[in-house]
Structures are given as structure tokens and as C-alpha cells.
Amino acid sequence: MAEKYDIVIIGGGPAGLAAAAAAYDAGAGKILILERDRMLGGILNQCIHNGFGLHTFNEELTGPEYADRFIRKVEERKIEYKLNTMVMNMTADRTITAMNREDGMFDIEAGAVILAMGCRERPRGALNIPGYRPAGIFTAGTAQRLVNMEGFMPGREVVILGSGDIGLIMARRMTLEGAKVKVVAELMPYSGGLKRNIVQCLDDFGIPLKLSTTVVDIEGKERVEGVTLAKVDGSGKPIPGTEEHYTCDTLLLSVGLIPENDLSRQMGVEMSPVTRGPVVNESLETNLPGVFACGNVLHVHDLVDFVSEEAGIAGRNAAEYVKTGRGAGKESGIPVIAKDGVRYTVPSSIRPEFMNDRLVIRFRVGGVYRNCYISAYIGSERKIHKKCRIVAPGEMQQVILQKKDIEAAGSVENVTVCLEQE
Amino acid sequence: MVDVTIIGAGVSGSAVARELSRYKVSICVLEKGEDVCSGTSKANSAIAHAGYDARPGTLMAKLNVEGNRMMETLSKELDFPFLKIGSLVVCTDSEEKEKLNDLLERGRQNGVEGLRIVEREELVRMEPNISDQACAALYAPTAGIVCPFMMNIAMAENAAVNGADFHLNTEVTGIRRIRGGYAVETNHGEIETRYIVNAAGVHADEIHNMVSADKMHIIPRRGEYLLLDKSAGNHVHSTIFMLPGKMGKGVLVTPTAHGNLLVGPTAVNIEDKEGTNTTREGLAEVLAKSSQTVKNIPYREVITSFAGLRAFEERDDFIIEEVADAPQFIDCAGIESPGLTSSPAIGVMIAEMIRDKMGLEKKENFIAKRKGILDPKKLSKEERRELIKKHPAYGNIICRCEMITEGEILDAIHRPLGARSLDGVKRRTRAGMGRCQSGFCSPRVMEILAREVPDMTMMDVTKCGGDSKLIVGEIKDRL
Amino acid sequence: MEKRELTCIQCPMGCAITVEMDGGEVVNITGYTCNRGKIYAGKEVTNTTRTVTSSVRVTGSAKEDMVSVKTKTDIPKSKVFECAKALKGVTVQAPVHIGDVIVRDVAGTGVDVVATRNA
DSSP states (O other): OOEEEEEEEEOOSHHHHHHHHHHHHTTOOSEEEEOSSSSTTGGGGGOOSEEEOHHHHSSOEEHHHHHHHHHHHHHHTTOEEESSOEEEEEOTTOEEEEEETTTEEEEEEEEEEEEOOOEEEOOGGGGTOOBOOOBTEEEHHHHHHHHHHHOEESOSEEEEEOOOHHHHHHHHHHHHTTOEEEEEEOSSSSOSSOHHHIIIIIGGGTOOEESSEEEEEEEOSSBOOEEEEEEBOTTSOBOTTOOEEEEOSEEEEOOOEEEOOHHHHHHTOOBOTTTSSBOOBTTOBOSSTTEEEOGGGTSOOSOHHHHHHHHHHHHHHHHHHHHHOTTTTOOOOEEEEEETTEEEEESSEEOGGGOOSEEEEEEEESSOEEEEEEEEEETTEEEEEEEEEEEOTTSOEEEEEEHHHHHHHOSOSOEEEEEEOO | OEEEEEEOOSHHHHHHHHHHTTBSOOEEEEOSSSSSSOSGGGSSOOEEOOSOSSOTTSHHHHHHHHHHHHHHHHHHHHTOOEEOOOEEEEEOOGGGHHHHHHHHHHHHHHTOOSOEEEEHHHHHHHOTTBOTTOOEEEEETTOEEEOHHHHHHHHHHHHHHTTOEEETTOOEEEEEEETTEEEEEETTEEEEEEEEEEOOGGGHHHHHHTTOSSOOOEEEEEEEEEEEOGGGTTSOSSEEEEOOBTTBSOOEEEEOTTSOEEEEOOOEEOSOTTOOOBOHHHHHHHHHHHHHHBOOOOGGGEEEEEEEEEEEETTOSOEEEEETTEEEEEEEEOOOTTHHHHHHHHHHHHHHHHHHHHTOOBOSSOOOOOOOOOOGGGSOHHHHHHHHHHOGGGGOEEETTTTEEHHHHHHHHHSTTOOOSHHHHHHHHOTTOSTTTTTTTHHHHHHHHHHHSTTOOGGGOBSSSTTOBSOOEETTTTO | OEEEEEEOOSSTTOOEEEEEEETTEEEEEESOSSHHHHHHHHHHHHSOEEOOEEEEEEESOSSOSEEEEEESSOEEGGGHHHHHHHTTTOEEESOOOTTOEEESSGGGSSOOEEEOSOO
16 A cells, blocks of 8 residues: 655755755645655765855855754654655656665655755766776765765875866865875866865865866776876867876766756656756746656756755645645746856746746856856846856856746747847 | 686686586686686677677687577576677678678578578668668677676586685686696695686686697787666667678677667777776777767767777687697687687587596586576565565665665675675676766675675775775874 | 965956065955955955864764764864864764864864764
């Protein structure tokens, strides 16, 4: 017999926790969080550095402290959760098959599902880095877990490929734990991480950041013995003659995050090829009625505060769906078009009747643009025109649309978010 | 004195050990790696070739066809994955179509069944993603795919269960002729043996040259591959070859026995017998050549690349014989492609050679069946529930990408010739083989190894034995 | 006269700011685009502080091997490594709660190192 819940949340990280609390506060009754790890909090548990929560709590917290705030919200509301529990399968009609040691394999029927599985790191193979395959090549996140949660050093002399935030953070962590971080190489001509991390994690320790540089060879048959870096040209190809050899026993990779949507795909959720996350409307609802998504499973964020905020919206809308069945007919909305430097938007369609007074549209740009305008058009009318000194792919952007503007515009074909020079 | 010492626990050595363990004979297997299946056997195309490639009359041709015929039964007996999906040699230039007929004729001479030429129209129906240039293909329905690790490990395990004594981490450093046989010198002492089977892969020439004046020379021929995510596994349905050339069968595109897509290999002769590194040029060549036969390969889905070495010997045939100037020393050398396919037949051939020479009798208590690691995914929900009730470890997922449970990993560690490293666990269970390439599960598998293997701590866990340690110390230990 | 080159972290612009100093006194700041950058640069050269985070072993906890910790407030940047060293070999006994003092007055900074995780 399948047990029934109003809302089942897949993932007990920052997105799942915030969604659960918000759904509860919006009146949802029976909520269940399924978490595959041995504790709630997700990846925040290993992000022991500070810098979380400035937007949400107006103070600088570490990852575990930020997680604890939300875990307490879930505990206070007596929201049910299961740890060490893996979701094995989900169907479009929201039947969930999950498994753990205690309950074995079991089915759950959910009134609504919130996808909050987070993301995973891109491995070396995805980059086609040539060379040997010895021990000592770790994704930055794996190294972060080993160092911060298990107290082990994965290496002494480190080269980092990729300047994503986890890589930058790990440069500092490894240095403070006694390793020598020799260089951070970044394939792109700009860093993928936040500026403050470059200053506080690299510059503070005199760690050089080499842009437009990649790893062209990995030496060492058993354990890494060295790597060769080379400059790349505009198309990302290594330039012969620019090779530089570094002796090291460790290569950390921080080369991108991929939303973890194996389950979403399995159940038939429509995916965006750009974000590799679900396509959602203004309620953060996917093409499957009653299935919502938030956090890094939807699109990779750089600030957890925005994850929590987004998850709150998903939680409230899921509660609304369960109460009223709203949107179950799948009215199609106004498409939101991303163009001229804007790579994608979340959401990607808007149903005005279900909009809140204001709607945050988040997006990333495809390159570094200086002295440009972020614009949003409702139909052909430009409603937002925001001057920016600089926008870069490493920092998520947002525009806020007003419901009254959309309603005033009447029936429009689309909403457009773009970058403009004037 | 041991009756037979087999040098090398790759697929050939393990096949010989398994076939020989049917007889009343003492067997010792020496493997320099930390696990069986550590060399060429672990990095190849994983194809059960039909047998139309080799020149008629060669040992290669004979053993390939025999091995292919044995594969299905063996896979059931030893419980390893084998799927008879067929292969297509694709011709993309109508002027070269004659070469398909040559291959067909050669295949018939070799005794390959079911071969036929398919024209473009049928070819496109069979393989919608076939290249627009493809005009015809040779279809071989008997070709298939295997899991090379599980096949090698299955044969070794079964040999061990039947009494073969495996010595891992044991490298042969010299061989001396002694009365009645040989003294094999290793890094762990000496072993006296009547017979030696030299199944040392790319190192078989070094072993051979320790006993014979008639020198052998093996050239490692590197092949680089790209492995794609399971989401790309249906891009083709059979193994797609290009027309073969001087250096081998060219770049193939194939589903794997576990549902991934495999593309490769290149073929470059190198010096270094441990030179399993990939190169920028090699990976680029794989990309370029694969597109000659198959279109729209989703290269965004690549999850890893690797390289393997074929043991190419100048005579260009398998060398399976007692060495003329070294009696009781049997070479099993030059086992390059189609070595994996041929290995079951190689095992039988060498076991029978030794049986006849030594006058061996069959054991009554030979255990022919081997049960692989239980795969809970093959159970019904009800059965799985029961299993978890009995063994809760089967309810604990360790590898998220491949959905591998703690129960499977425990089985891999505790069965005969059990896993002792991350790669050992990976090759037996597929934990870490998925799209995240062990990012999530490696710390957890390390914990399980440290907990389960006697005298192993987190500091001792390796990727693949030797100096491949994953942890170098505790935090702040050098501050 | 001493020159310090900085990257401003106030916004994604990342202006390259040069601060000229004389005997610990800021004499001139150039390269900034906005006033926030100027203020940041002035503070960064005269009184640079950082929060240090790390992990220490915990014994007697059913769920954790390590407890994450931080300096309760930021400490002078020059004391960062000394702080990390002071945590070497520190082991705490469970139960530990967020905010519990792990090391008092670390490296003579007057700042305590506190737990950031329950164990």
C-alpha cells in the first residue's frame, strides 16, 4: 500500500528545506522530505566557509550554520523527513518509489512533488583532458568533503583547473590545512567564480590565477606527479609553445556544475538544453502538473540565499496546487524569450492569472559585457532598462516584472529579456 | 613443486586457469597488478567479434570463431553480461564496396555464420544514425558485446573456487631452469613449477625472453576511447565498424553491455608498455573518424576517456605453443584483438595441451557454475523488499549514478579474489562508473573498504594498488 | 612610498585599485570607479581582517567525525595562519553545539574559535 502525502520534496538540501517550510506555512498538511544523505542540509554541510546568508539573515554565516537555520524551521514545524533514502523512480502521476535500509523499497503517492535534488560536478572526462588516470584527480567538491567532513588531506601539492567558486574556496582550504596550491587555471578569459573569492582565496595567499589556460597533460601512472598547462586561443584550443609544467600530486577540478535531473527526465519532465534543468512557468511548475522545481536542480545558483528564496516560491505554489488544484489544466503562458547575450531565463513562461504582484526572473549572460543595459520587454514595450557597468557569466542576474504591467499590456506574444548597448 | 604456473591474470591467463582447474593439477597464477584484469583486458572495445577479420588459416581466425561460439554458454555459466547485438562493417565509398565482399568471403572461410551484405535502405532501417555516406555494410549477427571486467573476473573467481592459487601484487623478475621445470623468481620469493604459461600480455616478450634464445618482440599498440553517458547508449544498436585497415579494425561505435556508448580506438605503436595515457591528438582522431560511419554522436555526453594497449607481435598472429628451446614453457602471447573474444577458446586450447602432456585426469568435483554479484535491479520490487529485510545493506545506495547498493559492494569485497581498491570495486559493481565518475561515491566506497578489509585504514585505500593512494595524511599534519 | 595593488570586491567590475602608502598612512588611492571601491581599498590596506574557518576532530559523536569551526569575528589577516596552526591537534568531546567555544582567544587575537555545527 502506497502511503499518501500532500507534498513530497526530493532532496533535503537548502532548496528542499526552504520549500518544505514555505509549503507548511502556506497551509500544506502532510509533507515529506526524502534525503539521500545521512543528514539534512545537503552540500552546505561541507561548505564550512563563511559568506552565506547575507541576503536572508543579514549576517555572514558558514554553510552548516545556514543549513541549521532551515533545519530548525523544519524541525519546529515537525515536518517529516527520511534520511539515507534514495528515490529510485518517479512517475508522471507522482508515484514515488524510494528505498532505504529500514523501510526497504516503498511507494508514496504525492499530491505535489518538489524537485530539489541539487547538482553534481562535471568530471574530468567531460572535458577530454588527455593524460594518465592516476589517483590524485578529484573534483573540488569531493576534496571538500574529504578535508572538511572527514579530516583527510587528499594531497600536498595542488593544481586547480577551473575557477568555479568551489575550486577557489578549496584553494584557500587546502592552503590553510597545510597544502601548497601552485596555480589555478581557467579555460575562459574570465573567472567562473565570485570576485570576492578570487581576492580572499587566491590573492590573499599569492596563488596565481591563469586565465585562458587549460591542462593539456596529466603525468603519473599511479598517483599524479605533474600536470602541463597551456594557454588556449579564442576557440579554446591549446597554443603550442605555451606549455608550462607543474610538479604536483593533486589536480582538483572545478569545471562546472550540472543539475542532477536523472529522476526528472525519467518521469517525463521537459528539460532546458541550456540550464539542463526543468522548463518551468512563473509558479516554478514543470510541464507535469503538480511537479515543481527549485534550487540548483532548476539552474545552478551562486548564492544560497537566492536558492532559499526560489524554493519558498516553489513551496508556496505546491501548497496552493494541493489545496486548489490550480493550474492542473496546464494553461500555456506567455513565453519569456532570452536573447542578445542572455542565455536563459527562469521562469520561461508566465501565466498572468497566477502571477504574484512581482515576479523575479533570473538569468545568466553568455559572456562578459561592459557598460550595457539589461532590458525586459513586455510585448514590444520596454519596461525595464537597467544600466550595468559589467555583467559576467559567473554572476546570476535578475529583473523584476510587475503583475500590473503584464495585465495592462493585455494579450502579448512574449516577454523578452536581453542585453542592449543603448 | 607447483604443476602449472600461469603468469598474468588477464582474460587469457584467467581463462587458462579456469579451464585447467577442471583437472587434477595444482595451479598458481602470478599477477603483478593488485587485481585480476589490470592490463589490456580492462581497456579494450569489449566486443565479441564474429571472426571475419583474421586471415583464414591463422590461429586468430580459428580461436576467434570458436571463442565467439562459446561466449553465450560461458556467459550463462559464469554469470557475466553478453549481448549478441550483431555488428556492421560500414562502407562509405561505393568504390570500396568490393571490400565488403572480400570480408564476407573471408568470414565464410573462417566459418562465421549468418554473414550478409545489407544495402543502404536496410542499413538505415537498422541504424537510423548511420552516416549519410554509408552505402552498404557487412552484417554479422553473431557478433556481440561483453563486460570485459566481469568476464575476466568471473573466470578468475571460478578458477580460484576450483583451487587455482592466485598471487596478486606479484611480479616475475626472473626464471631459471631447474630439474623437472622452472624456478620463477618474483618480488615475493620463488616458486618452483613444472609448467609455465606465459600470459603476460604486453610483457609476454620479457617473460619469453627469460627462457628462450629465440627472442620475441611485442609492440604495445595504444588505442584511445571515449565513453559516453547512458543517455547516448541507444545512438546505435549494433557495433558499427569502418572498413578495416592495416593497423586494425579502425574506430568503432558501439553500445556497451551496460548501456553506455563507446567510441574508439585509435591504433598507434608506442614504446612504453605502461603508456595508457590518452592524448589530445588521439581523442581528436576518435571524434573525427567516428563521424565517418555514425552521425550526430552526442559528444556533450562524454563521461570519460581511456586508453588500452594491444599486445601486437611481429608475426601478427596469436602465439600459443610450447617454446622450442624451453620445454614445459608455453607461450600465450601476441593476444591482441580479437583476444577477448578468443580467450575462452585459448583457455581450452592451452588446458588441453597441458592435459595431454601431463596426462591429467578430470576432477569429479569441478564447479562449473559461478554466481555473479547479485544485481538488485534485476529483482522485482517484492523480491527486493525481501532482500533488504534480510540484508539491509541492499537498501543503502552508495553510487547514485549507477544505483549501486552497499550490499553489492560488500559482496564485491568479500567474495573470492575480492576487491581491494576503488577500481576493484568499480569493475565488479560499476560503482563510480557512471556520469559523475565517482565524485559522490568515492569517499563512501573508501570508508567501506577501510571498514571491511582487514588492516586497511582510510590512509591505505588506493585507486588501483601500488602508490595510487587517495589520502596522503590528516589535515594540518604538516602545519 | 609603498604601493599596494588590489582588486576591488564590491561588485563584479573588479576594479584594479592602487593604494599609495607612506609609513602606514594612505596617501593616495587610484583606479577605483565608485566611492565604495575607494572605501574598501582604504580599509583593506590599513586594517585587513578575515574570518578563518576550519574543522576539528570530535569524539563521542554518533553522527560526526569532524566539527566545523570559525573565528567568532574576523581577525587580522596576518594572524590567519597562526590561527590555523592553533587548531592543530584540537579534539573536542561531543556533544557540541553551534556557538560553543572550541579555542579561547585564538593566537592572541582576543577572538574565540566557535563551533559551526552540532555534533
